[in-house]
Amino acid sequence: MAETMEKPPKVIESKEEEEEEEKSFEELGLDPRLIRALIKKGIDKPTPIQQVAIPLILEGKDVVARAKTGSGKTFAYLLPLLQKLFTDSGSKNKLAPSAFVLVPTRELSQQVYTEVSSLIELCRVQLKVVQLTSSMTASDLRAALVGPPNILVCTPACIPKCFSADVLQSASINSSLEILVLDEADLLLSYGYEDDIKAFTAHIPRRCQCLLMSATSSADVEKLKKLILHNPFILTLPEVGNIKDEVIPKNVQQFWISCSDRDKLLYILSLLKLDLVQKKVLVFTNTIDMGYRLKLFLEKFGIKSAVLNAELPQNSRLHILEEFNAGLFDYLIATDDSQTKEKEETNRESNAERRKSRKHAKQKLDSEFGVVRGIDFKNVHTVINFEMPESAAGYVHRIGRTGRAYSTGASVSLVSPDEMEIFEEIKSVLGNDENNDSNLISPFSLLSKNAVESLRYRAEDIAKSVTKVAVKEARFQDLKKEILNSEKLKAHFEVNPRDLDLLKHDKALSKKPPAPHLRDVPDYLLDPKTQEASKLVKLSRAAMGNNKSMRREGSRKKFRKSKDPLKTFSAEAPKRARKGGIKSEGKDGDDSHKHKKKKSI
Numbered sequence: 001m002a003e004t005m006e007k008p009p010k011v012i013e014s015k016e017e018e019e020e021e022e023k024s025f026e027e028l029g030l031d032p033r034l035i036r037a038l039i040k041k042g043i044d045k046p047t048p049i050q051q052v053a054i055p056l057i058l059e060g061k062d063v064v065a066r067a068k069t070g071s072g073k074t075f076a077y078l079l080p081l082l083q084k085l086f087t088d089s090g091s092k093n094k095l096a097p098s099a100f101v102l103v104p105t106r107e108l109s110q111q112v113y114t115e116v117s118s119l120i121e122l123c124r125v126q127l128k129v130v131q132l133t134s135s136m137t138a139s140d141l142r143a144a145l146v147g148p149p150n151i152l153v154c155t156p157a158c159i160p161k162c163f164s165a166d167v168l169q170s171a172s173i174n175s176s177l178e179i180l181v182l183d184e185a186d187l188l189l190s191y192g193y194e195d196d197i198k199a200f201t202a203h204i205p206r207r208c209q210c211l212l213m214s215a216t217s218s219a220d221v222e223k224l225k226k227l228i229l230h231n232p233f234i235l236t237l238p239e240v241g242n243i244k245d246e247v248i249p250k251n252v253q254q255f256w257i258s259c260s261d262r263d264k265l266l267y268i269l270s271l272l273k274l275d276l277v278q279k280k281v282l283v284f285t286n287t288i289d290m291g292y293r294l295k296l297f298l299e300k301f302g303i304k305s306a307v308l309n310a311e312l313p314q315n316s317r318l319h320i321l322e323e324f325n326a327g328l329f330d331y332l333i334a335t336d337d338s339q340t341k342e343k344e345e346t347n348r349e350s351n352a353e354r355r356k357s358r359k360h361a362k363q364k365l366d367s368e369f370g371v372v373r374g375i376d377f378k379n380v381h382t383v384i385n386f387e388m389p390e391s392a393a394g395y396v397h398r399i400g401r402t403g404r405a406y407s408t409g410a411s412v413s414l415v416s417p418d419e420m421e422i423f424e425e426i427k428s429v430l431g432n433d434e435n436n437d438s439n440l441i442s443p444f445s446l447l448s449k450n451a452v453e454s455l456r457y458r459a460e461d462i463a464k465s466v467t468k469v470a471v472k473e474a475r476f477q478d479l480k481k482e483i484l485n486s487e488k489l490k491a492h493f494e495v496n497p498r499d500l501d502l503l504k505h506d507k508a509l510s511k512k513p514p515a516p517h518l519r520d521v522p523d524y525l526l527d528p529k530t531q532e533a534s535k536l537v538k539l540s541r542a543a544m545g546n547n548k549s550m551r552r553e554g555s556r557k558k559f560r561k562s563k564d565p566l567k568t569f570s571a572e573a574p575k576r577a578r579k580g581g582i583k584s585e586g587k588d589g590d591d592s593h594k595h596k597k598k599k600s601i
């Protein structure tokens with residue numbers, strides 16, 4: 001920790017990307033081994049937050065870094081942290097880890113652990129990182145901390161467990177701890193770790209360098225800042241000072257569709273079946289039942305997806321994330337932690353009841369689970385809000401799963417009349433402003449009414465067949481299967497950590513294969529305008545691929561709204577489509593679509 005006397009904070013604002021004098025990793029003073037490791041990962045230049053944070057952290061300063069989702073905060077602290085440990089001469093005599101990284105969820109802990117391990121491996125240095133979970137026994141904790149390792153990654157709840165098991169002692173932390181990181185700091189307190197963190201502060205030595213990383217600024221971040229840091233450097237991207245536009249990365253285009261609750265299945269079917277959104281797609285629902293209902297519904301049309309929710313065992317969840325990140329399936333339906341009703345039910349149970357049966361406890365929602373917050377889903381091009389989140393912050397974190405680092409992305413929110421209120425709130429928090437593209441949530445123009453209506457009969461028919469009982473049954477079966485698999489997975493992945501193919505999570509829940517007439521949309525149902533839009537989405541996907549190579553060559557060309565077919569094309573208004581430079585083939589009712597080919601997934 002830095003000086004005890006409060007001084008005014010040193011606020012450093014990173015400049016806009018265009019204006020910024022870009023520095024390379026070399027110029028930031030990064031060790032060549034780390035630079036080589038980054039190149040192997042396809043990373044060749046630092047993001048804005050990395051540009052400012054890395055030199056300060058290398059200098060030993062306390063830092064608060066606030067930068068939007070997907071801006072590369074993890075490497076902003078991990079790279080200098082590792083570099084400092086490369087030269088930590090006294091590490092041999094340590095009794096506890098030199099660096100602690102505290103994160104709010106197990107998923108994040110796993111993610112950071114994997115990232116650190118891979119950097120260590122690529123740099124070929126003798127450093128050891130361990131990850132603890134609060135479900136580990138005292139002997140597991142002891143075994144993990146033997147050595148001791150150089151870096152410890154865990155949730156704050158693990159620290160009191162280590163103290164009570166006497167595998168960490170105040171004196172050993174006091175003599176060893178050099179760097180403390182609070183990652184996703186805006187979430188640590190909301191996940192209920194305040195007491196754990198407060199208790200831990202008493203053991204943090206004065207010399208310890210403290211780093212606090214967060215996507216948003218909030219009262220919780222301020223509280224933590226006061227608790228842990230003194231006179232830190234406050235790093236902030238230009239927008240962060242103003243809550244209105246701090247949050248959504250500029251490279252994410254946001255859209256919305258107004259539809260009734262009842263029509264949501266029909267609309268999502270139209271979006272996916274007619275290829276109007278780019279893959280990979282992350283779909284959010286507010287309840288676990290709705291997640292399964294959607295999966296069952298889509299599967300009848302031959303669209304395979306996997307579900308991810310807090311009820312599934314941890315090993316399965318990690319495996320689903322890894323498979324999705326590795327590109328083994330394109331559609332993931334996630335139920336995030338806004339489903340408070342289910343969570344409340346879990347919380348109401350007394351601890352004694354929870355302890356009653358370990359098997360039973362396994363089936364409860366995991367309070368350390370965070371499907372959205374901070375998880376680095378790789379290459380998600382589209383986020384769909386099948387149901388709107390309950391808060392603007394929830395929206396920001398959901399949308400933040402796409403458009404990570406320098407990649408582009410899009411979001412589509414299906415908004416029912418009941419959800420208009422939260423939608424308006426979200427728009428006002430984001431500062432939905434016609435003059436500011438990055439914050440605008442535009443109507444989704446690629447889907448024509450005709451296209452939706454042509455699928456209505458089939459969608460409604462199938463929706464009726466996905467009954468509450470069918471959903472319950474599917475949820476139960478899936479959970480049972482995942483609990484069984486979870487144990488197998490654990491053993492298997494300890495030996496074969498890279499064997500992702502072992503168990504595909506997007507398998508069909510129902511035994512019957514989808515009917516051929518539902519799998520393939522017949523020609524006469526295809527709307528020509530929407531077909532054209534679908535072609536544009538494919539074109540745009542190809543263009544994004546090109547962008548990638550342009551980026552490698554150092555080009556900073558922006559994906560501008562005016563040139564972006566997704567923004568300019570309208571399936572409803574041919575004039576606007578032409579204005580965007582897209583030649584519209586045929587009018588409504590023309591038969592240019594009556595070709596032989598069927599559209600199939």
Ligand SMILES: Nc1ncnc2c1ncn2[C@@H]1O[C@H](COP(=O)(O)OP(=O)(O)OP(=O)(O)O)[C@@H](O)[C@H]1O
Nearest residue numbers: 045046047069070071072073074215374376404405
């Ligand atoms: N300099 C870089 N160039 C290209 N990609 C990068 C760079 N730095 C990090 N990334 C990649 O960007 C993605 C997002 O990074 P990261 O998870 O650190 O974001 P974040 O700011 O922590 O977001 P969140 O607040 O949502 O957790 C990761 O896949 C990471 O590998």
